[in-house]
Amino acid sequence: VFPGVRQAQWLTKTKLVEGLPPAVQGIVDNPALGLQELEERAKHVVYHARLWDTAEPAPRREKYCPLLFENLIHVCRSMSAQYPSLSKRMLARNCRIAATWERESILLQVRGLSGILMNSMTPIPPVASKEEILATKEHVLETFYPIAPTIDLQEVNVYKELNDTGQCFRDGYPYSHPHTLFFLESANVRTNRFRPEQLRAKMLMFAFGNALAKARVLHGNDPKVLEQPIVVQSIGTDGQLFQFMVFQLNTTDLVSNDGIKNLVWIDPDQNLYERAQCVPEIKKRVVTKPAGISGFQPDTFKKFLALYLHGTV
């Protein structure tokens, strides 16, 4: 109907900031990471996923998307020689998330498989300063009159208000803090995939759900402003376009529309490469587009790596 991110912002009482937060941007610009050979490896990863992997002429999206993701994570994890605390991370797939919250007397719920979740032993430090958090008090959430903000949501009879986070966040589990969520849009047909805006909205809702569940585990079920804001990152991709997002939960008091809001930094629509031709395109016996990857953007991979390293550097 209209951009899903705006609706998700109202539902989660969040203020949007364009671009990545300065802490993550600092990691991107830090030259001491030795990114040259990592770029080479990232390029190889893209070639492998898009071109070399299959016996058919071109690999399908449901094959190359997870493969690309796996290889990128592998490249990032190989940095753990330099940063030993990177090894204290754990990937969980098909994690079921459930969180309920009330928003102006309407009960909302996020349920379902939340993609791939990466947990760590230590939480990510809050990204926004105290002044920024207090400044969100004056920010007014936009209204969608005459459309209600809960439009297009399924109405469901709820029998149990679940606030469960699966096995990940129970007490005593060493890797108990949600770090990053990964979403892979790998349906073959374009109508089954989420468009970039819808993917961003889905990322926001699930990041919020995870953060809220963690907050309820840490601080109990009462709505209040959090002393230690909880930060959850999320990365969504469909194999070519990457959406980066950092979500900071400042408050669980979501019933009223005023007061401190949560913050989200979104860096939308980063292309990792322009085109991946498996067979060279030939028009009238002249090669117009040679086979291979064209337009590789190392910046996107740097941001991916920065989000991965955030919290340990």
Add this chain to the structure above:
Amino acid sequence: AACRELGGSAPRCTTDPLWKCRTKYTVRPVGMKKTGGRDHTGRIRVRGIGGGHKRRYRMIDFQRLRYEEGALPEPFTEKVISVRYDPCRSADIALVAGGNRKRWIIATENMQPGDSITNSPHIGRMAVSAGEGDAYPLGALPVGTLICNLESHPGKGAQYIRAAGTCGVLLRKVNGTAIVQLPSKRHMQVLETCVAMVGRVSNVDHNKRVIGKAGRNRWLGKRPHTGLWHRKGGWAGRKIKPLPPMKSYVNLPRV
């Protein structure tokens, strides 16, 4: 408390014989089964229908004052989200959203995405200055407005003036009833609580289009006519007749 969740999708079958029996309203297009002019016995009832491009039916809400469940019967506004072509009719349709629901309605001439339209059931003492696309009872509109999507009985749903570029004129209001001139110049008398939409129906140049070739008619689902000339047909030529008497849908008490 009822709460909401994200939903999924599934395409519907086109050869489903019960496609018309869907009770729940949905915005997504429904696959239609074409009849080819055949009735329930299987023989042709109407000649000249068959073939043509496949169409999906979008459920249009002709009752403008349909309230959501749990909403009060009072004036409400809706926002136009998009205006698009409908393969099943000559007019364009508009997706409007208000409150928690979206529905399709027939678009008027100058409707753009982002407009706000109001629907109101009240009849005040003074006539309302209605903008295009709003829906008011006939008693609330000033005499002489162009209207479309007219109902014959209150609450029945619009059955008149729905084709592309058509409009009716509100002629006069007579103690509790209103008289409207239809596009065929026939006069119609209805109760003043019947709701109508203000403005001309969209796609105004529909009658100026040129079909161009026989194939385009076939795409529209029209099969060819017989070429035999019937001498006593009587269809050709200009016809001059007096206006038929005014049709009244108001049940006056028997005197």
